[in-house]
Amino acid sequence: MKTGNECKVIRVPIPTPTLLPHTTTNCYLIGNKHESILVDAGYDQPATKIVLQRVMKENGLALPKSIILTHSHPDHAPGVLQLVDWKPVVYCHRQEEQATLAAVAPWDQLSFFEDGDRISIAGEEIIIFHAPGHTAGQLNLYISSKQILLTGDNIVAEGTSWIGPPDGNMSDYLQTLKRLKQLKLNKIGPGHGEWVENPHEHIDFVLGRRFYRENQIKSLLEEHGSLTVVHLTNLIYDKLPHPNVFEVAKRTTEAHLIKLMKDDTVIMDDSYFSLK
The missing domain is CATH 1.10.10.10 (Winged helix-like DNA-binding domain superfamily/Winged helix DNA-binding domain)
Structure with missing residues (x-):
C-alpha cells in the first residue's frame, strides 16, 4: 500500500534558451508528501513555476522549502525569482556566491553547502559534493541509498559540457570526473537531457573526449x-x-x-x- 512516504527523485525538464542540442534544463524534485527540495530552478520565466507546480501536484509532493543551485548560470539559477512565494532557503557553494547573487537579484540572502555536507530529505541521506569544473563552485548531489548522482552541467546526456573561462577549469574538471567515477552509481541526473542509465561508461566517454x-x-x-x-x-x-x-x-x-x-x-x- 502506497502511503506517500517514499522518497521520489523526479527529473523535471523545463524549457530554457540553453545551448543546442538541448532545449530544456533539468530541475530535480526530491521528496514526498511531507517534505521536498528542488535542485536547480531553471530560467526566469513563468513556465518554470507552471511546470514545477504541475509535476509536484501529479506526484503528490510537498512544497519545497529549500532550493539547491548546482551553479549560477542563467538556465539554472534565476528561476528562483519565479518561486519567491514559496519562501525557500536558497543554497549554493560559497565560491558561487557573487555569481549566484547576480543571477537571482534582487534576492539578497543565500545559504551555503560545502563538500561533504549531508542533508536528510524524506528519509533519504543526500551527500553534497563540491565538484568544480564547469564552474568553480559547482555542487553535485549523491543520493547514496538509490545510487543516484545529480551532476548539474558537469555531465549532459548528449555530447559533453563546455568547460572554460571565466567560470570553468579543465584541470579541476578532470579531477572531479575521476572522483565521481569512484561512486557506486545506478544512474546520473544530468543538467540537460534524459537520465543517464550507463553512468560509469558515460563518465569514461566524457573523460575520453x-x-x-x-x-x-x-x-x-x-x-x-x-x-x-x-x-x-x-x-x-x-x-x-x-x-x-x-x-x-x-x-x-x-x-x-x-x-x-x-x-x-x-x-x-x-x-x-x-x-x-
Whole structure:
C-alpha cells in the first residue's frame, strides 16, 4: 500500500534558451508528501513555476522549502525569482556566491553547502559534493541509498559540457570526473537531457573526449607550429549544431590550453600557442 512516504527523485525538464542540442534544463524534485527540495530552478520565466507546480501536484509532493543551485548560470539559477512565494532557503557553494547573487537579484540572502555536507530529505541521506569544473563552485548531489548522482552541467546526456573561462577549469574538471567515477552509481541526473542509465561508461566517454581533444590540440600545434585559440577552434570543431555554440567551443579549447600550459607542455606568445 502506497502511503506517500517514499522518497521520489523526479527529473523535471523545463524549457530554457540553453545551448543546442538541448532545449530544456533539468530541475530535480526530491521528496514526498511531507517534505521536498528542488535542485536547480531553471530560467526566469513563468513556465518554470507552471511546470514545477504541475509535476509536484501529479506526484503528490510537498512544497519545497529549500532550493539547491548546482551553479549560477542563467538556465539554472534565476528561476528562483519565479518561486519567491514559496519562501525557500536558497543554497549554493560559497565560491558561487557573487555569481549566484547576480543571477537571482534582487534576492539578497543565500545559504551555503560545502563538500561533504549531508542533508536528510524524506528519509533519504543526500551527500553534497563540491565538484568544480564547469564552474568553480559547482555542487553535485549523491543520493547514496538509490545510487543516484545529480551532476548539474558537469555531465549532459548528449555530447559533453563546455568547460572554460571565466567560470570553468579543465584541470579541476578532470579531477572531479575521476572522483565521481569512484561512486557506486545506478544512474546520473544530468543538467540537460534524459537520465543517464550507463553512468560509469558515460563518465569514461566524457573523460575520453577531453583527453582526445587535448591530444588533438597537441597534434595540431605540432603540425602548424603555432596557432591562436580561434584558429585551433576552427580546426577542431568543423561541425557545430549552431553558430552560437562557437563561443563556448572556443572557451573549451582555451581551457585545454590553460591546462597544457600548467602542465608545462604548451607556451603562449602574443596570443599564439605552440608546443614547448
